Amino acid sequence: MSPVRLRGTAIEKRYGRVAALRGIDFEIAPGEAVALLGANGAGKSSLLKILAGLSKPSQGQFGAFVDGGTSPLDRSSLRAAVGYVGHATLLYGELSARENLDFAARLYGQRANQERIDQVLEDFALADVADRRAGTFSRGMAQRLAIARAVIHRPGLLLLDEPFTGLDELSAERLSEQLGRLRGEERDAETNGGTPSLIVVTHDPRRATELADRAILLHHGIIRATPSKQHAEEFTADALRAMLGEFAREASHAA
Amino acid sequence: MNVAWALLWKDLATEWRSRDRIVAMTVFSFLIIVVFQFAWPNMEPEQIAQLAPGILWVTYVFAAVIGLGRTFSTELENDAMTALALAPGNRGWIFLGKATATWVLITAVQAMAGLVFALFFRVDLTIGLSGTAAIVVLANVAICSVGTLLSAMSVRSRFREVLLPVLLIPTLIPVLAAAVTGTTATVAGEALALTTLQPLIVIGGIYFILCFLLFDFVLDE
């Protein structure tokens, strides 16, 4: 699927006394890789749910576009273009790896193509465990299958929600490599118009700089900073960490 | 539609491999039947005839509640519920797949429980079997429709074991009333008339359509 462009204006997400997002603007170009950083409760999950087509903003304009179109995708079409990886694997333990991928493909309305599934299993080094029940997989294998699941329908937008949670250093490294490769590979795939856009939610500044070209720093539901690679000094892990620390200190002073 | 088949297959395949819902429902049904036996130990045949349809349906409804409580248990494991919420297209198809899978399971369990019931309560199975079966099959449509919707709503709650029965049972009262009345007639040997099935068809139809349409709102975040 073609890479997705995302655009939000004055997005708010509030209900009752909780205001998760209090007015944010953003534009994510097709194929861009952006990291969403912020402390817990900053609004990252709420924003991600809107981007995934899982919820609607309470106020503001949000639109997802493909192929240079000017009319936004409806939520169902947006969901069709999204590949989501969370810290839970979204897998069914009783089904084999192959069956999990088959099921996912069919959920996305694609008649399961065995060749495609075999190829994906191959890519994620799961070919020899294809018919083993996913419930027996190690954490690393399960995570690989989870990503395979997310990309089986060739999404134009990859959404990663704290994918490194609970992974040891080695697995996290491998995951990071895999994700980098993924974006590179999709560029070459026949049915694709280009690299899928990527949004990764994380609280780890190092991973953010590895995976993304730009970061959006959220704090208490508003965007406080948007450092990017173009200004190299502010896009290092340390710089990001410092900024986040500053926001946290402000809050404790004000309280 | 494809999505519905996918879910139906997935649920039945999972159930076949783990058998946890079927076993839970079947054992529970048998236990209730035995409990009822001991509650009224020395019943005369006329008393049995009067009470039997009610006892049968109480057993069926409670077993169904047990089974429906676990409709989304495989989705809870690894947050596969989010995966369902992320699926494009009309979410009513997800509802259809899930509800049909539960319908298959519940009908199978009820068939087995019905046999045990007939055995213990000495009910003559040859009288009105097809009529009773038709009633069961129809009533299950209503039960599974509203049960699947409510199960999806209660599954995210800490109190899901309590919440589902509280939500579900009031909605099943009309089904119960219609089913018991119908079963009383068929077990007494009356021919199955459309008027007997009509309430169940109407309730089943209303519940199914309503829940199909409302399911979309359940999966949103």
Next chain:
Amino acid sequence: MTTASSSDPPTPATSSSPIGGDRLGLTLKLLGWAVLGLLPLYAWTVSTAPIDSVQGMMQKILYVHPPLAYGAYLGFVATAIAGGLFLWQGREVHDQLAIAGAEVGTLFCTLMLITGPIWARGAWGPGNWWVWDARLTLTLLLWFVYLAYLLLRSFTEGDERAARFSSIYGILGVVLIPLNYWIIDLVGGAMHPNNLEFEEESSSLGMGMGLPFFVGNLTLFFVFIYLLVLRWRVGMLRTEAERAEFDARRN
């Protein structure tokens, strides 16, 4: 590096914005006067109504029990309609109305179930503290739906999700009202042959009973609307206050 400034808190999506005038508050005042006027009239007509020769004072519950039905049933209808609007538009004001309908409705429904046995004992004679009369049965079933609704709200995590789920259950529940009515009518005869019939109360009223009955209906109807709007307004004001406090703390 770009920094965004915090935005102003949005105007609350309620009908009581300071600029537009407090519509709910105004309605409440008018209703309040109506109720204040009707209540003494109600009390007077009931006390001066003829005392039944057979049942005595207890019969006067007739002027209280059936009129409570407005609150009990309209309450849930309000909840269901508000829930439907909420699902459609997502505005908090609708959800607040739904809560108001449920709480006030539960109150009236509970009162019906308390006065019910008193009425039943009077209408059906000694020993009949409960009868499977059509109206009582229907009200009991409705009471369970109310209870389920309130429990669903309490036990669902997340305010918006609670609002959404209860809207769904409200729609399901309101369909149950005619469904139960139909089923009771259809199969009730088979279940409880002696009692289940829907009778029109007013047709069996004797002399001098028409006025208190009419006034009773009118008064309790207005009391219901008054309490509904009151609860709705309280809910809206509280939401706005919480929101303002939250914004103030965050800024």
